[in-house]
Amino acid sequence: MNRVSLLKPVRVCIALAFFLSVALLFLDFRDTGIRSVAGELLFFQFVPSLLKFLNHAAAGAAGFIAVLAMTFFFGRVYCAALCPLGIFQDMISRLFSLCSKGQKHRRYRFSPPRNLLRYTLLILTILVFAGGSGLVLNLLDPFSSFGRIFSNLFRPLAIALNNLGAPLAETFGIHSIYRVQRPVLAPASFGVALASLGLVGWMSARHGRLFCNTVCPVGTLLGLVSKFSLFRVGFDRTACKACGKCLHVCKAGCIDLKAKQVDTSRCVACFNCLTACPDQAMAFGTGRQTLQQNSDRKNNEQTSEAAGRRDFILALAAGGTGLAANRIHAEPAALPGKGRPTTIAETRTSVLSPPGSQSIARYTSICTACHLCVSACPSRVLQPSVFSFGLSGILQPRMDFNAGHCNYDCTVCSRVCPSGALLPLTVEKKQRTQMGVAKFIKENCVVYTDNTNCGACSEHCPTKAVDMVPYLNAAGRKLVIPKVNEAICVGCGGCEHACPTKPYKAIYVDGNPVHQHAEKPVEKKMKVNAGEDFPF
16 A cells, blocks of 8 residues: 555544544533643634634634645645534445445535535625624534534433433443433524534535535635645546546545546545545646656655644544543532512513623624533533524523523633633632622512522522521511622622522523623631530
């Protein structure tokens, strides 16, 4: 086997290692530690990296520049080995091919480019984004589509299978498999993910990489760059016998056998044709001179460089997969019993954006709705929105305190965000970030309506911004009722999540359009009498 024929197996190894690592970021419900290297794994994702660079130009946000450079030198290797949605399409296509065995072997064929559709979608995406809306970009971005599919469809399935297998494992004395909390179903996000899977699945099963070469704006943009790539797949016309084997394995449908040409703008650098050609008439080189039979030495050198680069990416993608640590996600604490139905609705002026977003305007302009933060959130408080942030912010995660509350010392979402929509926060800074302020409606509180003490909101407040103060009801009974200190409230939603009143909460969090800095809570010292014995 010559060096050129090694390109495909090297590409496959890199693609599988990278795909499994990225998929685990979304599927990980055991906190294995893979998210600690999320930044390194997602460095090359084009759209998140581009948005991150536009809002915070730094070397750590220049992944899209590296992708453009790789494309200029080697063609669309990003689509072949670094795009999780592209690799997922290859898996679907391969599965469909295996299921079709016994009938007729799967064969691709040349198809003319659908330039009108692909360039129209690219221009539309750019124009809408330039106009201040990321709606089209978020829906068509391959990484975000992959994230929504795995977060909304495959992750719940993995958790369901785990929970079904847990009781069986216990009967055999295996306690490493345990039940975990089910994710919250978001119908709109689920529907979009299912539609995306249907479209991508059908196109890849029937037409290989048609989605990449007609719908995906990243694929179209990289296709324009790859037209000028230095290294490309091409024909040695003198050696080609027009057997068609290269054409039958070209999942991009870009090999014109009659003209003996390869449409480099659609070639996804899968290198299937190199291994399929029995006459070594397909080559990967710099031009006509390197595509002739007398230039094998130069081709081997170029292939060696490409393989070395791919081996480096493989090591980078697989480097963090050995970390493992198990942690069970606790179920929410039982809430106090509810009283009579409440009648006064909450008057929210703003929805809450996640910690690290700084402001709603900044957040909605950068977030690609990939839902990695939703998958990573241990308390499930982050949920996909519908129109909470407007039409352009559809599917972007919001703080939903019906599902959970934001853990006081948790910064997971800000550490895994690939686009920079959520900036990394230290625990100390997170604990002083005021995402919103708690508001109290006395007429909805069970202390007022049912003349009974509750205190659930105060018990769940980490800063004690909600304190219980003396209250004398109409009958003269001494009770305690909540009082909010807005200066030290961080808007974590612990109080709202714990409040038992329905349908309207007695205490709720109103969001800050621009995050504020909360004051540090005053720690109260307990009074202990030195001469007094402990009561137990």
